[in-house]
């Protein structure tokens with residue numbers, strides 16, 4: 610079979626199809642992304658991580674993302690519906706793990722370019738990867754209508770938009786089967802919606818409905834957004850955040866957020882879906 614090389618990886622079961630495209634030769638259409646991510650007709654994934662040299666990206670970066678230009682490798686992230694997102698917290702850990710695994714970087718501390726700028730990663734010899742997620746912006750409050758309830762929470766940017774909502778009971782009781790209805794003025798580009806509850810001091814349980822992918826088993830930027838929402842403004846904190854697919858730790862201080870969590874490459878192969 611002649612096809613394109615791919616790998617499959619996940620971080621707390623937020624799973625990705627990884628497409629090595631160092632010289633930016635791949636024309637990745639929305640349709641191709643949807644097919645690759647399809648769990649029956651494709652490989653299956655919550656999103657795609659295209660591994661491209663930053664200088665071969667072929668896309669103008671927003672002024673706020675220009676720090677990405679100093680990173681050799683760029684994470685071109687796509688949601689499973691084909692849409693583009695600014696950042697993916699689990700994705701960047703898996704991307705970093707892949708770069709080390711594929712021998713594309715020297716050392717285990719380096720920067721990854723994203724549409725939210727360069728992110729420094731530290732890749733543990735096995736297991737966890739720590740990412741400097743950068744600034745976390747609180748932008749006020751908003752609400753969303755879910756299938757069976759309205760939730761209120763904090764509007765937070767982690768490079769991409771989030772509405773992080775504390776709920777009183779177990780997060781398992783929240784019905785996330787339908788896409789949340791958001792205030793379009795507050796979120797013109799849509800948002801990821803998190804529901805969380807503090808189960809013991811310093812520990813949050815969280816579930817998420819991701820923009821462009823639906824309910825997933827984890828969302829790294831959402832984990833950071835929930836941790837920030839649970840922290841009084843101006844204070845630092847460390848949170849363990851438990852999600853359906855595992856657990857990450859978030860360290861918040863006046864510089865922003867760092868997140869540690871697992872990242873694994875689980876398969877490699879060749880696909881004919883792109884030929």
Ligand SMILES: N[C@@H](CCC[C@H](N)C(=O)O)C(=O)O
Pocket residue numbers: 623656688693694695696697698699700769770801819820821822827828829830831
């Ligand atoms: N799963 C990701 C977030 C992916 C992007 C998100 N769905 C969006 O559209 O903003 C994460 O781990 O952060």
